[in-house]
Amino acid sequence: MTRTREAVLALLQRTRQPLSATEIFDRLHQEKVAIDLVTVYRTVHVLKELGLVLQLDLHQEGLSRYELKEGRKHHHHIRCQICGQIVDLLLCPLKKVTKLIEQQTQFIVDDHTLEFTGLCPQCQ
Amino acid sequence: MTRTREAVLALLQRTRQPLSATEIFDRLHQEKVAIDLVTVYRTVHVLKELGLVLQLDLHQEGLSRYELKEGRKHHHHIRCQICGQIVDLLLCPLKKVTKLIEQQTQFIVDDHTLEFTGLCPQCQ
DNA sequence: ACCTTATTGCAACTTTATTGCAAATACCAT
């Protein structure tokens, strides 16, 4: 664990929203932390491998976002199509469905992604 | 409707799997249909606007895929992590959940994406 | 056939992400 990685981790800890690589880069530079964009990519990759961070690929965003996994329960997201705000959904209705799918398709399911989009209260 | 657009549409009609822009380009060229990659992108965009085609952004693929919407019911997908095969799931367990989310978050939900990944019968 | 409008191809460009390599930093044993 280097100071650069600590800085990325600390940023993710104090940020509610899942951040993209560019956002991590920009925010750290605002805080006078010198970090290369390549290092951001490599760092989130390492943190993901270590199981500390989750990678999110939200529909039609065309980029990856990263959020802290540490101590968080399995959850999903809803994104506002106007302002881009991302809110956590502390539910998952897919346990039974997963079993049904395994029966119907003969796949072994090992993951799923679920995301909602819509209009947040402010943008309605 | 031009012959180029007909060719893309016809390809999507006879293909089971959702295709990426590059795949559409490659397959049409194999069939001696001269089409520019840019035109593929513009065509699928138009077909999407017309409501004929659905855009899929599957998790961690890093590209968009397109499938025919025409006459198909709302559905989701499961993708094999080994061979990349994509199979349709003719179910959607999210109607009640959507209402719950609208109550909890005050968002107006207008869409969702749901995708499963795992191992297909052949790759297990 | 003619004229207008929409579509296509080419080239250049944008954005997100990855790779190679040399320099800098962290870690460990002494």
Place this chain on the structure above:
DNA sequence: ATGGTATTTGCAATAAAGTTGCAATAAGGT
């Protein structure tokens, strides 16, 4: 602390997906 090894970082170059501007071509109506 000091030195040596392995890891990490920054820079430059590159890759891949997708977009934009513009001139040339094709489509459609009268």
